Amino acid sequence: MSTIDIPTRQRWMRALALSPRAALESGLAPHLPPPDACRWLRRPQTGLVMVEARSGGSGARFNLGELSVTRASVAVGERVGHAWIGGGDARHAELAALADALLQDDARHAELMAGVIAPLEDAIAARRASASRAAAASRVEFFTMVRGE
Amino acid sequence: MMLTAAFAQPVDDAQATFRTLLSALSEPLLPRALPVFPDAPAGVSPAAAALLLTLADADTAVWLPDGLADAAAWLRFHAGCVLVSDIAVADFVYLPQRSALPDLPTLKRGSADYPDRSATLIVDVAGFDRAAGVTGSGPGFAAPRRLGIQGLAGDFWPQWTRANCAFPLGIDAFFVARDAVVGLPRTTRLEL
Numbered sequence: 001m002s003t004i005d006i007p008t009r010q011r012w013m014r015a016l017a018l019s020p021r022a023a024l025e026s027g028l029a030p031h032l033p034p035p036d037a038c039r040w041l042r043r044p045q046t047g048l049v050m051v052e053a054r055s056g057g058s059g060a061r062f063n064l065g066e067l068s069v070t071r072a073s074v075a076v077g078e079r080v081g082h083a084w085i086g087g088g089d090a091r092h093a094e095l096a097a098l099a100d101a102l103l104q105d106d107a108r109h110a111e112l113m114a115g116v117i118a119p120l121e122d123a124i125a126a127r128r129a130s131a132s133r134a135a136a137a138s139r140v141e142f143f144t145m146v147r148g149e
Numbered sequence: 150m151m152l153t154a155a156f157a158q159p160v161d162d163a164q165a166t167f168r169t170l171l172s173a174l175s176e177p178l179l180p181r182a183l184p185v186f187p188d189a190p191a192g193v194s195p196a197a198a199a200l201l202l203t204l205a206d207a208d209t210a211v212w213l214p215d216g217l218a219d220a221a222a223w224l225r226f227h228a229g230c231v232l233v234s235d236i237a238v239a240d241f242v243y244l245p246q247r248s249a250l251p252d253l254p255t256l257k258r259g260s261a262d263y264p265d266r267s268a269t270l271i272v273d274v275a276g277f278d279r280a281a282g283v284t285g286s287g288p289g290f291a292a293p294r295r296l297g298i299q300g301l302a303g304d305f306w307p308q309w310t311r312a313n314c315a316f317p318l319g320i321d322a323f324f325v326a327r328d329a330v331v332g333l334p335r336t337t338r339l340e341l
Contacts, residue, residue, distance in 0.1 A: 039153075039154060041155075041226070042155075042226075042227075045159070073226075075151075075152060
């Protein structure tokens with residue numbers, strides 16, 4: 001169907017899902033197809049998914065908690081875009097699904113990756129770095145005192 | 150391959166259709182109008198598509214005849230159901246018009262402990278005729294009722310009788326034609 005490999009698609013889907021809606025709205029505005037060129041296969045729907053985790057990353061599996069998730073699917077021409085995002089923002093899911101469909105188009109892929117996805121990824125990395133700095137600044141070192149005997 | 154949309158309002162439309170199907174099974178052989186129709190994939194009538202979307206979910210296995218690849222992809226996407234190639238394990242069996250009739254007694258008929266774990270047929274037919282055809286009586290009939298089901302395979306009724314000879318084990322069916330649906334549970338006694 002398309003020449004794009006799964007890790008590349010995962011990369012842009014991650015960027016689309018983790019970015020705030022306003023950033024998608026402004027970044028995608030010049031690229032969005034007219035509304036009558038989009039067939040919505042699945043309008044945004046919000047539901048719950050159970051997030052599972054492993055203690056220590058490798059221990060027994062347990063249910064960490066439920067996360068609300070919004071999904072949407074759209075066909076733009078022959079390409080079908082899907083989006084699954086955390087939270088209940090329907091417009092965010094719509095934008096992410098549209099972007100997923102457009103990014104599968106080889107003719108526009110490079111332009112969108114450089115013009116939309118790369119800035120989103122930079123912003124995600126910057127947010128992450130500043131959160132890590134804030135956490136590191138409040139770090140407390142614990143020392144074990146050895147009692148003299 | 151081209152995916153199409155399904156119900157415009159997935160929850161409301163499926164609930165309205167489900168209510169109609171309950172009525173159809175509680176008064177067998179009485180045609181009822183379906184309330185809403187989805188975009189159907191190639192090879193599936195809109196009425197049958199409405200039934201499949203309403204009844205199939207992640208816990209059900211659906212059997213489709215060969216050659217309905219678009220419909221299989223569509224159903225997997227919208228209903229999330231399992232599509233099986235072995236008709237003996239299917240919960241729902243869809244038969245388009247003029248398709249070959251599978252051997253009905255080989256369908257899942259439930260067990261003595263769980264007779265409800267059985268298959269349900271969804272059959273596309275040409276039309277219904279209240280002035281001719283089979284006569285039914287039993288639960289859901291104030292008086293015996295006649296209904297002709299047009300466009301059924303020739304050996305449908307003999308096979309139906311053999312599939313339902315071990316009550317309470319057996320199979321149930323919905324017939325759809327254009328915008329109407331008719332229910333036929335295994336409890337109906339038929340005079341052919």
